[in-house]
Amino acid sequence: MRYGSIGGVIVLIWLIIGAIAAGQRGYFDRDNDNCAEVGTTIVTVIAGPLNYVGMNPEIKCDAPEPSK
Numbered sequence: 370m371r372y373g374s375i376g377g378v379i380v381l382i383w384l385i386i387g388a389i390a391a392g393q394r395g396y397f398d399r400d401n402d403n404c405a406e407v408g409t410t411i412v413t414v415i416a417g418p419l420n421y422v423g424m425n426p427e428i429k430c431d432a433p434e435p436s437k
Contacts, residue, residue: 383417390420404430 396410406426
């Protein structure tokens, strides 16, 4: 039995469930204007099924403004 392929399938299913959760929250419908929105979308996908047990990951980041 190949455990590597089973692990790969589990990871793939995990990420698909996370992408479904992100889609249900509307993260793919809006423009990702800043790093916080992109980061929140990414961690929601990575969190996978944990989204359905109450986890609501959010990223906050402030990019430095360019000097004028």
